Amino acid sequence: MSEFKTSWWEPTDRELQWLRRYTSSDMHKCSATGGYCNAKFELGEADILYNKDGYIAGDRDNRKPPASDPRWPKACDACGRSFGDEDPHQLFGKQIYICQATGERSTPDKAPVGACWDAWWISERRKEGPTGSGYLVGPDHRSLVVKLPGNHDWHIDSRASNCTRPDDNEHSCWVRHGRPEDGTLHVDKDGNTCSAGAGSIAVPGFHGFLHHGVLRSC
Ligand SMILES: [Zn+2]
Ligand SMILES: [Zn+2]
Ligand SMILES: [Zn+2]
Structure with missing residues (x-):
């Protein structure tokens, strides 16, 4: 039997960001995962920008570094295949939450x-x-x-x-x-x-x- 105490987490106005490359073609399947070829470089934290409706602005295209930035991943994390120039350069972000009891911070996908x-x-x-x-x-x-x-x-x-x-x-x-x-x-x-x-x-x-x-x- 396993037991886990619940903890309460609240959203912050900060997000964790990654430089993401992926292959969006329906034709290509990653030889390792069967899905998209995909790779991410963790950039660190930034302020969240909200759109006028109060939602997180998912379009970060005007905030991303140029394609020449060496931090963009060169190859798929799973199969090692190199990305081409036509593959998207995406600045990807996830909202950071904070545990009110402990001060611990996490994105929901990594929360305990x-x-x-x-x-x-x-x-x-x-x-x-x-x-x-x-x-x-x-x-x-x-x-x-x-x-x-x-x-x-x-x-x-x-x-x-x-x-x-x-x-x-x-x-x-x-x-x-x-x-x-x-x-x-x-x-x-x-x-x-x-x-x-x-x-x-x-x-x-x-x-x-x-x-x-x-x-x-x-
Ligand atoms: Zn049961
Ligand atoms: Zn029901
Ligand atoms: Zn791949």
Whole structure:
């Protein structure tokens, strides 16, 4: 049995950036991964720029170094194939989050098991109006994600794949109680819910419950 205490993470106004090269052609498949050929060089942190709607500006083309910059990767990380001039030069960024209890900082993809955050890009537009799995927000109008073993992200407020009330948007397939901020986050079937499961979460390599702030395998 494994146990992981949940921790609360909040977004910062900083992002981690990489210089990324990849092959976007549908014709080419990386001989090592079967996907795109891909390589990244970590540049470091920078301020996030937001667009006028408040979202992170994903277009960083006017901020990237020229193609002649020697830091751009030359070859695929997986198979070693050289990139051509026609392959894109992308300045890639991911928002940095901070753990309120420890001060630890991380991008969500590297956050430790048990880390919990609000997927604000979903919940920000749903601060009023209906809640439930069909709207991807819980009773507090947040869209909470918990990091599971195997780097799986559990969107607690989303619809379970085996939901038995797929036409009903206002129930919660997983019912949340408590708050991630104070370690009391608790998920079960006590509330307006469907018949799917018993409030547990199953992903490849992990099946367990989140009770009283602790993720526990079963
Ligand atoms: Zn490759
Ligand atoms: Zn359901
Ligand atoms: Zn189990």
